[in-house]
Amino acid sequence: MRELHVDQITRVVAKLAEETNFFLGEDVCRRISLCREQEDWPVAGDILEKIEENIRIAGEERLPLCQDTGMACVFLEVGQDVHLTGGNLEDAVNEGVRKGYTEGFLRKSIVADPIRRGNTGDNTPAHVHYEIVPGDRVKVILAPKGFGSENMSRIKMFPPSAGAEGVKDFIVQCVEEAGANPCPPIVVGVGIGGTFDRAALMAKQALLVPLEEPHPDEFYAAMEEELLERINGLGIGPQGFGGRTTALAVKIKTFPTHIAGMPVAVNINCHVSRHGEVVL
Amino acid sequence: MNEIRLEAPFSREKLKELKAGDSVLITGTIYTARDEAHKRMVEMLRQGKKLPFDIRDALIYYAGPAPARPGQVIGSVGPTTSYRMDPYAPVLLDLGQAGMIGKGPRSPEVKEAIVRNGAVYFAAIGGAAALIARSVTAAEVIAFEDLGAEAIRKLTVKDFPVTVAIDSQGNDQYELGKIKYLNKNRE
Numbered sequence: 001m002r003e004l005h006v007d008q009i010t011r012v013v014a015k016l017a018e019e020t021n022f023f024l025g026e027d028v029c030r031r032i033s034l035c036r037e038q039e040d041w042p043v044a045g046d047i048l049e050k051i052e053e054n055i056r057i058a059g060e061e062r063l064p065l066c067q068d069t070g071m072a073c074v075f076l077e078v079g080q081d082v083h084l085t086g087g088n089l090e091d092a093v094n095e096g097v098r099k100g101y102t103e104g105f106l107r108k109s110i111v112a113d114p115i116r117r118g119n120t121g122d123n124t125p126a127h128v129h130y131e132i133v134p135g136d137r138v139k140v141i142l143a144p145k146g147f148g149s150e151n152m153s154r155i156k157m158f159p160p161s162a163g164a165e166g167v168k169d170f171i172v173q174c175v176e177e178a179g180a181n182p183c184p185p186i187v188v189g190v191g192i193g194g195t196f197d198r199a200a201l202m203a204k205q206a207l208l209v210p211l212e213e214p215h216p217d218e219f220y221a222a223m224e225e226e227l228l229e230r231i232n233g234l235g236i237g238p239q240g241f242g243g244r245t246t247a248l249a250v251k252i253k254t255f256p257t258h259i260a261g262m263p264v265a266v267n268i269n270c271h272v273s274r275h276g277e278v279v280l
Numbered sequence: 281m282n283e284i285r286l287e288a289p290f291s292r293e294k295l296k297e298l299k300a301g302d303s304v305l306i307t308g309t310i311y312t313a314r315d316e317a318h319k320r321m322v323e324m325l326r327q328g329k330k331l332p333f334d335i336r337d338a339l340i341y342y343a344g345p346a347p348a349r350p351g352q353v354i355g356s357v358g359p360t361t362s363y364r365m366d367p368y369a370p371v372l373l374d375l376g377q378a379g380m381i382g383k384g385p386r387s388p389e390v391k392e393a394i395v396r397n398g399a400v401y402f403a404a405i406g407g408a409a410a411l412i413a414r415s416v417t418a419a420e421v422i423a424f425e426d427l428g429a430e431a432i433r434k435l436t437v438k439d440f441p442v443t444v445a446i447d448s449q450g451n452d453q454y455e456l457g458k459i460k461y462l463n464k465n466r467e
Binding site for chain 2: 069119179181237
Protein backbone atom coordinates (compact mmCIF):
# COMPACT_ATOMS: atom_id res chain seq x y z
CA MET A 1 0.00 0.00 0.00
CA ARG A 2 1.32 3.44 -0.95
CA GLU A 3 2.08 5.69 1.99
CA LEU A 4 1.57 9.43 1.84
CA HIS A 5 2.50 11.82 4.64
CA VAL A 6 -0.26 14.31 5.45
CA ASP A 7 2.33 17.12 5.35
CA GLN A 8 2.05 16.78 1.58
CA ILE A 9 -1.64 17.62 1.84
CA THR A 10 -0.86 20.70 3.97
CA ARG A 11 1.71 21.90 1.44
CA VAL A 12 -0.64 21.46 -1.52
CA VAL A 13 -3.63 23.09 0.20
CA ALA A 14 -1.50 26.13 1.15
CA LYS A 15 -0.20 26.47 -2.40
CA LEU A 16 -3.68 26.13 -3.93
CA ALA A 17 -5.13 28.68 -1.47
CA GLU A 18 -2.71 31.30 -2.78
CA GLU A 19 -2.77 30.38 -6.46
CA THR A 20 -6.55 30.10 -6.83
CA ASN A 21 -6.93 33.54 -5.25
CA PHE A 22 -4.32 35.20 -7.50
CA PHE A 23 -4.90 33.47 -10.86
CA LEU A 24 -8.15 32.70 -12.62
CA GLY A 25 -8.52 29.57 -14.77
CA GLU A 26 -7.87 30.05 -18.47
CA ASP A 27 -11.36 28.76 -19.30
CA VAL A 28 -12.91 31.55 -17.21
CA CYS A 29 -10.60 34.19 -18.74
CA ARG A 30 -11.46 33.01 -22.26
CA ARG A 31 -15.20 33.14 -21.53
CA ILE A 32 -14.98 36.67 -20.08
CA SER A 33 -13.05 37.86 -23.10
CA LEU A 34 -15.47 36.18 -25.54
CA CYS A 35 -18.43 37.78 -23.72
CA ARG A 36 -16.76 41.20 -23.89
CA GLU A 37 -16.38 40.83 -27.65
CA GLN A 38 -20.03 39.80 -28.03
CA GLU A 39 -21.43 42.41 -25.65
CA ASP A 40 -23.79 44.88 -27.33
CA TRP A 41 -24.18 47.30 -24.41
CA PRO A 42 -21.37 49.85 -23.89
CA VAL A 43 -21.57 50.03 -20.07
CA ALA A 44 -21.38 46.23 -19.93
CA GLY A 45 -18.36 46.17 -22.23
CA ASP A 46 -16.59 48.75 -20.03
CA ILE A 47 -17.22 46.69 -16.89
CA LEU A 48 -15.94 43.49 -18.52
CA GLU A 49 -12.81 45.38 -19.59
CA LYS A 50 -12.21 46.48 -15.98
CA ILE A 51 -12.76 42.90 -14.82
CA GLU A 52 -10.08 41.76 -17.28
CA GLU A 53 -7.75 44.52 -16.09
CA ASN A 54 -8.29 43.30 -12.53
CA ILE A 55 -7.36 39.74 -13.56
CA ARG A 56 -4.16 41.09 -15.13
CA ILE A 57 -3.18 43.16 -12.07
CA ALA A 58 -3.94 40.36 -9.60
CA GLY A 59 -1.88 37.85 -11.60
CA GLU A 60 1.10 40.15 -12.16
CA GLU A 61 1.31 41.33 -8.56
CA ARG A 62 0.10 38.15 -6.85
CA LEU A 63 -2.83 39.96 -5.24
CA PRO A 64 -6.22 38.47 -4.42
CA LEU A 65 -8.58 38.91 -7.40
CA CYS A 66 -11.35 39.65 -4.91
CA GLN A 67 -11.01 40.77 -1.28
CA ASP A 68 -13.45 37.99 -0.41
CA THR A 69 -10.94 35.17 -0.57
CA GLY A 70 -13.74 32.90 0.48
CA MET A 71 -14.42 29.90 2.61
CA ALA A 72 -11.97 27.20 1.57
CA CYS A 73 -14.01 24.37 0.02
CA VAL A 74 -11.72 21.37 -0.24
CA PHE A 75 -12.63 18.23 -2.18
CA LEU A 76 -10.40 15.27 -1.50
CA GLU A 77 -10.52 12.23 -3.75
CA VAL A 78 -8.56 9.64 -1.81
CA GLY A 79 -7.44 6.48 -3.57
CA GLN A 80 -8.42 3.37 -1.58
CA ASP A 81 -4.85 2.04 -1.91
CA VAL A 82 -3.29 5.01 -0.12
CA HIS A 83 -2.31 4.95 3.53
CA LEU A 84 -2.13 8.47 4.96
CA THR A 85 0.49 8.84 7.67
CA GLY A 86 1.81 11.47 10.05
CA GLY A 87 -1.42 12.75 11.56
CA ASN A 88 -5.08 13.57 11.12
CA LEU A 89 -6.04 14.35 7.52
CA GLU A 90 -8.52 17.11 8.29
CA ASP A 91 -6.04 18.79 10.64
CA ALA A 92 -3.55 18.72 7.78
CA VAL A 93 -6.06 20.39 5.45
CA ASN A 94 -6.79 23.11 8.00
CA GLU A 95 -3.08 23.65 8.59
CA GLY A 96 -2.74 24.21 4.85
CA VAL A 97 -5.59 26.75 4.88
CA ARG A 98 -4.02 28.53 7.87
CA LYS A 99 -0.62 28.66 6.15
CA GLY A 100 -1.91 29.69 2.72
CA TYR A 101 -4.26 32.39 3.99
CA THR A 102 -1.64 33.85 6.35
CA GLU A 103 1.41 33.73 4.09
CA GLY A 104 -0.60 34.81 1.04
CA PHE A 105 -2.10 37.84 2.84
CA LEU A 106 -5.58 36.51 2.08
CA ARG A 107 -8.61 37.71 3.99
CA LYS A 108 -9.76 35.72 7.00
CA SER A 109 -13.51 35.50 6.59
CA ILE A 110 -14.61 32.61 8.80
CA VAL A 111 -16.54 33.05 12.05
CA ALA A 112 -16.46 30.33 14.70
CA ASP A 113 -20.20 30.21 15.25
CA PRO A 114 -22.97 30.97 12.74
CA ILE A 115 -25.11 32.89 15.23
CA ARG A 116 -22.69 34.13 17.88
CA ARG A 117 -20.05 34.93 15.19
CA GLY A 118 -16.40 35.69 16.19
CA ASN A 119 -13.67 35.52 13.52
CA THR A 120 -11.38 32.50 13.88
CA GLY A 121 -8.48 34.64 12.63
CA ASP A 122 -6.93 32.14 10.22
CA ASN A 123 -9.80 31.29 7.84
CA THR A 124 -10.20 27.82 9.32
CA PRO A 125 -12.00 25.53 9.35
CA ALA A 126 -12.24 24.55 5.70
CA HIS A 127 -15.32 22.83 4.38
CA VAL A 128 -13.93 19.41 3.45
CA HIS A 129 -15.66 16.82 1.30
CA TYR A 130 -14.15 13.33 1.03
CA GLU A 131 -14.57 10.77 -1.65
CA ILE A 132 -12.92 7.35 -1.70
CA VAL A 133 -11.93 6.40 -5.24
CA PRO A 134 -10.01 3.50 -6.85
CA GLY A 135 -6.22 3.77 -7.13
CA ASP A 136 -3.30 5.01 -5.07
CA ARG A 137 -3.46 8.74 -5.71
CA VAL A 138 -4.95 11.64 -3.77
CA LYS A 139 -6.54 14.47 -5.69
CA VAL A 140 -6.81 17.76 -3.80
CA ILE A 141 -9.25 20.32 -5.20
CA LEU A 142 -9.55 23.71 -3.55
CA ALA A 143 -12.28 26.19 -4.39
CA PRO A 144 -12.36 29.41 -2.35
CA LYS A 145 -16.04 30.38 -2.27
CA GLY A 146 -17.13 33.99 -1.82
CA PHE A 147 -20.39 34.54 -0.02
CA GLY A 148 -21.84 37.36 -2.11
CA SER A 149 -22.72 34.64 -4.59
CA GLU A 150 -23.11 31.80 -2.06
CA ASN A 151 -25.91 33.79 -0.39
CA MET A 152 -27.86 33.82 -3.66
CA SER A 153 -27.98 30.01 -3.91
CA ARG A 154 -31.25 28.10 -3.57
CA ILE A 155 -32.61 24.56 -3.25
CA LYS A 156 -36.08 23.24 -3.99
CA MET A 157 -37.64 19.80 -3.62
CA PHE A 158 -39.84 19.47 -6.71
CA PRO A 159 -42.45 16.78 -7.32
CA PRO A 160 -41.62 14.73 -10.46
CA SER A 161 -44.62 16.32 -12.23
CA ALA A 162 -42.72 19.64 -12.43
CA GLY A 163 -40.66 18.12 -15.26
CA ALA A 164 -37.87 19.76 -17.22
CA GLU A 165 -39.83 23.01 -17.58
CA GLY A 166 -40.29 23.35 -13.81
CA VAL A 167 -36.59 22.78 -13.24
CA LYS A 168 -35.52 25.28 -15.91
CA ASP A 169 -37.94 27.96 -14.73
CA PHE A 170 -36.64 27.60 -11.16
CA ILE A 171 -33.00 27.98 -12.25
CA VAL A 172 -33.77 31.09 -14.32
CA GLN A 173 -35.84 32.53 -11.48
CA CYS A 174 -32.93 32.04 -9.03
CA VAL A 175 -30.66 34.04 -11.31
CA GLU A 176 -33.27 36.74 -11.89
CA GLU A 177 -33.89 37.17 -8.16
CA ALA A 178 -30.16 37.25 -7.43
CA GLY A 179 -29.87 40.13 -9.89
CA ALA A 180 -26.79 42.28 -9.29
CA ASN A 181 -26.00 40.79 -5.87
CA PRO A 182 -23.70 37.86 -6.78
CA CYS A 183 -21.39 40.01 -8.98
CA PRO A 184 -22.51 39.03 -12.48
CA PRO A 185 -21.34 37.70 -14.88
CA ILE A 186 -21.89 34.56 -12.84
CA VAL A 187 -21.34 30.85 -13.23
CA VAL A 188 -24.46 28.83 -12.41
CA GLY A 189 -23.88 25.42 -10.82
CA VAL A 190 -26.89 23.12 -10.81
CA GLY A 191 -27.46 19.81 -9.03
CA ILE A 192 -30.51 17.78 -10.06
CA GLY A 193 -31.58 14.57 -8.34
CA GLY A 194 -30.15 12.54 -5.47
CA THR A 195 -31.28 13.72 -2.05
CA PHE A 196 -31.60 17.18 -0.45
CA ASP A 197 -27.90 17.26 0.50
CA ARG A 198 -26.65 15.46 -2.61
CA ALA A 199 -28.31 18.05 -4.88
CA ALA A 200 -26.53 20.89 -3.05
CA LEU A 201 -23.17 19.09 -3.23
CA MET A 202 -23.58 18.47 -6.96
CA ALA A 203 -24.46 22.14 -7.54
CA LYS A 204 -21.16 23.12 -5.91
CA GLN A 205 -19.20 20.42 -7.76
CA ALA A 206 -20.74 21.62 -11.04
CA LEU A 207 -18.82 24.87 -10.48
CA LEU A 208 -15.58 22.89 -10.73
CA VAL A 209 -16.28 21.67 -14.28
CA PRO A 210 -14.29 23.46 -17.02
CA LEU A 211 -16.63 26.08 -18.52
CA GLU A 212 -16.10 24.96 -22.10
CA GLU A 213 -16.84 21.30 -21.36
CA PRO A 214 -20.51 20.48 -22.06
CA HIS A 215 -22.44 17.88 -20.06
CA PRO A 216 -21.62 14.37 -21.41
CA ASP A 217 -25.34 13.61 -21.78
CA GLU A 218 -26.75 15.47 -24.81
CA PHE A 219 -30.06 16.08 -23.06
CA TYR A 220 -28.35 18.03 -20.26
CA ALA A 221 -25.82 19.64 -22.60
CA ALA A 222 -28.78 21.10 -24.52
CA MET A 223 -30.37 22.20 -21.24
CA GLU A 224 -27.16 24.00 -20.25
CA GLU A 225 -27.16 25.86 -23.56
CA GLU A 226 -30.85 26.73 -23.37
CA LEU A 227 -30.53 27.97 -19.79
CA LEU A 228 -27.50 30.12 -20.66
CA GLU A 229 -29.43 31.67 -23.53
CA ARG A 230 -32.48 32.40 -21.33
CA ILE A 231 -30.34 33.82 -18.52
CA ASN A 232 -28.44 36.07 -20.91
CA GLY A 233 -31.77 37.33 -22.19
CA LEU A 234 -32.78 38.63 -18.75
CA GLY A 235 -30.91 41.91 -19.30
CA ILE A 236 -29.21 41.97 -15.88
CA GLY A 237 -25.73 42.27 -17.38
CA PRO A 238 -22.32 42.68 -15.73
CA GLN A 239 -22.78 44.10 -12.21
CA GLY A 240 -26.52 44.46 -12.91
CA PHE A 241 -26.39 47.64 -14.97
CA GLY A 242 -27.87 46.03 -18.07
CA GLY A 243 -26.35 43.96 -20.84
CA ARG A 244 -26.17 40.53 -22.34
CA THR A 245 -23.46 38.99 -20.15
CA THR A 246 -25.33 37.87 -17.03
CA ALA A 247 -23.81 34.38 -16.93
CA LEU A 248 -20.60 32.91 -18.32
CA ALA A 249 -21.87 29.34 -18.19
CA VAL A 250 -24.46 26.98 -16.71
CA LYS A 251 -23.08 23.64 -15.51
CA ILE A 252 -25.32 20.74 -14.49
CA LYS A 253 -24.65 17.59 -12.48
CA THR A 254 -27.22 14.88 -11.96
CA PHE A 255 -27.78 11.73 -9.89
CA PRO A 256 -30.56 9.11 -9.75
CA THR A 257 -33.32 10.04 -7.33
CA HIS A 258 -36.44 8.67 -5.59
CA ILE A 259 -39.76 7.90 -7.36
CA ALA A 260 -41.39 10.67 -5.32
CA GLY A 261 -38.90 13.44 -5.85
CA MET A 262 -36.79 15.74 -8.00
CA PRO A 263 -34.47 17.89 -5.88
CA VAL A 264 -32.90 20.89 -7.63
CA ALA A 265 -30.10 23.00 -6.15
CA VAL A 266 -28.60 26.12 -7.67
CA ASN A 267 -25.19 27.27 -6.44
CA ILE A 268 -24.12 30.60 -7.89
CA ASN A 269 -20.52 31.69 -8.35
CA CYS A 270 -19.31 35.18 -9.24
CA HIS A 271 -17.09 35.95 -12.24
CA VAL A 272 -14.11 35.27 -9.96
CA SER A 273 -14.83 31.57 -10.37
CA ARG A 274 -11.86 30.09 -8.53
CA HIS A 275 -10.67 26.52 -8.22
CA GLY A 276 -7.50 24.53 -8.62
CA GLU A 277 -6.31 20.96 -8.17
CA VAL A 278 -3.21 18.90 -7.59
CA VAL A 279 -2.84 15.11 -7.81
CA LEU A 280 -0.47 13.54 -5.29
CA MET B 281 -21.35 59.15 -20.55
CA ASN B 282 -19.83 61.87 -18.40
CA GLU B 283 -17.03 61.13 -15.99
CA ILE B 284 -17.39 63.39 -12.98
CA ARG B 285 -14.66 64.14 -10.43
CA LEU B 286 -15.81 64.65 -6.84
CA GLU B 287 -14.02 65.48 -3.60
CA ALA B 288 -15.23 63.68 -0.46
CA PRO B 289 -16.70 64.71 1.93
CA PHE B 290 -19.04 66.53 -0.42
CA SER B 291 -21.94 68.94 -0.16
CA ARG B 292 -25.59 67.99 -0.75
CA GLU B 293 -25.68 70.49 -3.63
CA LYS B 294 -23.02 68.54 -5.48
CA LEU B 295 -24.78 65.25 -4.76
CA LYS B 296 -28.01 66.64 -6.20
CA GLU B 297 -26.34 67.10 -9.58
CA LEU B 298 -25.48 63.41 -9.85
CA LYS B 299 -27.75 61.21 -11.96
CA ALA B 300 -28.18 57.44 -11.83
CA GLY B 301 -25.72 55.89 -14.27
CA ASP B 302 -23.09 58.66 -14.02
CA SER B 303 -19.48 57.54 -13.73
CA VAL B 304 -17.76 59.30 -10.84
CA LEU B 305 -14.16 59.40 -9.63
CA ILE B 306 -14.03 60.09 -5.89
CA THR B 307 -11.05 61.72 -4.21
CA GLY B 308 -10.80 62.34 -0.46
CA THR B 309 -11.74 60.54 2.74
CA ILE B 310 -14.11 57.58 3.00
CA TYR B 311 -14.75 55.01 5.76
CA THR B 312 -15.06 51.24 5.43
CA ALA B 313 -17.77 49.52 7.47
CA ARG B 314 -19.68 46.32 6.79
CA ASP B 315 -21.96 43.89 8.62
CA GLU B 316 -20.62 43.71 12.17
CA ALA B 317 -19.41 47.35 12.28
CA HIS B 318 -22.90 48.52 11.28
CA LYS B 319 -24.49 46.36 13.94
CA ARG B 320 -22.13 47.83 16.55
CA MET B 321 -22.64 51.43 15.39
CA VAL B 322 -26.40 51.15 15.60
CA GLU B 323 -26.08 49.55 19.07
CA MET B 324 -23.82 52.46 20.16
CA LEU B 325 -26.45 54.95 19.00
CA ARG B 326 -29.15 53.08 20.92
CA GLN B 327 -26.99 53.35 24.04
CA GLY B 328 -26.50 57.08 23.44
CA LYS B 329 -22.78 56.67 22.67
CA LYS B 330 -20.76 58.70 20.17
CA LEU B 331 -19.89 57.00 16.87
CA PRO B 332 -16.20 56.31 16.13
CA PHE B 333 -16.18 58.92 13.33
CA ASP B 334 -18.23 61.95 12.33
CA ILE B 335 -21.14 60.52 10.36
CA ARG B 336 -22.19 63.96 9.04
CA ASP B 337 -21.49 64.13 5.29
CA ALA B 338 -19.45 60.91 5.56
CA LEU B 339 -19.23 58.39 2.76
CA ILE B 340 -19.23 54.76 3.93
CA TYR B 341 -17.65 52.06 1.78
CA TYR B 342 -19.16 48.60 2.36
CA ALA B 343 -15.91 46.68 2.26
CA GLY B 344 -13.57 44.46 4.22
CA PRO B 345 -10.10 44.49 2.64
CA ALA B 346 -7.60 41.67 2.32
CA PRO B 347 -4.53 42.27 4.52
CA ALA B 348 -1.83 44.54 3.10
CA ARG B 349 1.48 42.96 2.13
CA PRO B 350 4.57 44.71 3.55
CA GLY B 351 4.97 48.00 1.68
CA GLN B 352 1.37 47.98 0.46
CA VAL B 353 -1.19 50.59 1.61
CA ILE B 354 -4.05 48.10 1.60
CA GLY B 355 -4.83 44.65 0.22
CA SER B 356 -7.47 44.00 -2.44
CA VAL B 357 -10.56 45.96 -1.51
CA GLY B 358 -13.71 45.61 -3.61
CA PRO B 359 -17.27 46.30 -2.46
CA THR B 360 -19.38 43.78 -0.55
CA THR B 361 -23.10 43.21 -1.24
CA SER B 362 -25.07 46.14 0.18
CA TYR B 363 -28.49 44.68 1.04
CA ARG B 364 -27.08 43.22 4.25
CA MET B 365 -26.59 46.77 5.53
CA ASP B 366 -30.18 47.77 4.61
CA PRO B 367 -31.51 47.35 8.17
CA TYR B 368 -28.90 49.82 9.46
CA ALA B 369 -28.49 52.36 6.62
CA PRO B 370 -31.63 54.52 7.17
CA VAL B 371 -30.63 55.32 10.77
CA LEU B 372 -27.20 56.52 9.66
CA LEU B 373 -28.54 58.42 6.64
CA ASP B 374 -30.96 60.28 8.93
CA LEU B 375 -27.96 61.33 11.03
CA GLY B 376 -26.42 63.00 8.01
CA GLN B 377 -24.39 60.30 6.24
CA ALA B 378 -23.93 61.58 2.66
CA GLY B 379 -23.86 58.22 0.97
CA MET B 380 -22.38 54.79 0.58
CA ILE B 381 -20.42 52.70 -1.87
CA GLY B 382 -21.35 49.06 -2.31
CA LYS B 383 -22.86 46.74 -4.88
CA GLY B 384 -26.35 45.43 -5.61
CA PRO B 385 -29.86 46.82 -5.13
CA ARG B 386 -31.22 48.42 -1.93
CA SER B 387 -34.52 48.06 -0.06
CA PRO B 388 -37.41 50.52 -0.51
CA GLU B 389 -36.66 51.79 3.04
CA VAL B 390 -33.07 52.67 2.10
CA LYS B 391 -34.23 54.36 -1.11
CA GLU B 392 -36.70 56.46 0.86
CA ALA B 393 -33.94 57.45 3.30
CA ILE B 394 -31.67 58.37 0.38
CA VAL B 395 -34.33 60.67 -1.11
CA ARG B 396 -35.34 62.10 2.31
CA ASN B 397 -31.75 63.09 3.01
CA GLY B 398 -30.52 63.97 -0.47
CA ALA B 399 -27.90 61.22 -0.22
CA VAL B 400 -26.43 59.04 -3.00
CA TYR B 401 -25.68 55.32 -3.32
CA PHE B 402 -22.66 54.51 -5.45
CA ALA B 403 -21.64 51.12 -6.83
CA ALA B 404 -18.09 49.91 -7.33
CA ILE B 405 -17.26 46.87 -9.46
CA GLY B 406 -17.65 43.74 -7.35
CA GLY B 407 -14.70 41.42 -7.76
CA ALA B 408 -12.38 44.08 -9.23
CA ALA B 409 -10.64 44.32 -5.87
CA ALA B 410 -6.97 44.43 -6.96
CA LEU B 411 -7.79 47.20 -9.44
CA ILE B 412 -9.77 49.24 -6.88
CA ALA B 413 -6.95 48.96 -4.29
CA ARG B 414 -4.81 51.10 -6.61
CA SER B 415 -6.97 54.14 -5.89
CA VAL B 416 -6.42 53.90 -2.12
CA THR B 417 -3.48 56.08 -1.03
CA ALA B 418 -3.75 55.70 2.76
CA ALA B 419 -5.55 53.41 5.18
CA GLU B 420 -5.86 53.40 8.96
CA VAL B 421 -7.98 51.30 11.33
CA ILE B 422 -9.95 53.75 13.51
CA ALA B 423 -12.36 51.43 15.36
CA PHE B 424 -13.29 47.82 16.14
CA GLU B 425 -9.80 46.47 15.44
CA ASP B 426 -10.88 43.13 16.94
CA LEU B 427 -13.12 42.58 13.90
CA GLY B 428 -10.15 42.14 11.55
CA ALA B 429 -11.33 42.68 7.98
CA GLU B 430 -14.58 44.11 9.34
CA ALA B 431 -12.89 46.90 11.37
CA ILE B 432 -13.70 50.51 10.48
CA ARG B 433 -10.94 51.98 8.34
CA LYS B 434 -10.39 55.55 7.30
CA LEU B 435 -9.28 55.49 3.67
CA THR B 436 -7.78 58.27 1.60
CA VAL B 437 -8.68 57.65 -2.01
CA LYS B 438 -7.71 59.22 -5.32
CA ASP B 439 -9.94 58.84 -8.38
CA PHE B 440 -11.82 55.93 -6.86
CA PRO B 441 -14.08 54.68 -9.72
CA VAL B 442 -17.81 54.31 -9.00
CA THR B 443 -21.17 54.50 -10.75
CA VAL B 444 -24.18 56.35 -9.34
CA ALA B 445 -26.51 53.42 -8.57
CA ILE B 446 -29.27 55.38 -6.79
CA ASP B 447 -29.30 59.17 -7.11
CA SER B 448 -30.72 61.70 -4.62
CA GLN B 449 -34.06 61.67 -6.44
CA GLY B 450 -34.34 57.89 -6.03
CA ASN B 451 -33.61 56.91 -9.65
CA ASP B 452 -32.23 53.39 -9.55
CA GLN B 453 -29.71 52.31 -12.16
CA TYR B 454 -30.28 48.63 -11.29
CA GLU B 455 -33.81 49.06 -12.69
CA LEU B 456 -33.09 51.65 -15.39
CA GLY B 457 -30.03 49.96 -16.90
CA LYS B 458 -31.84 46.67 -17.42
CA ILE B 459 -35.00 48.34 -18.83
CA LYS B 460 -32.98 50.49 -21.25
CA TYR B 461 -30.98 47.50 -22.43
CA LEU B 462 -34.06 45.32 -22.96
CA ASN B 463 -35.95 48.14 -24.72
CA LYS B 464 -33.02 48.72 -27.06
CA ASN B 465 -33.09 45.04 -28.04
CA ARG B 466 -36.83 45.12 -28.69
CA GLU B 467 -36.50 48.02 -31.15
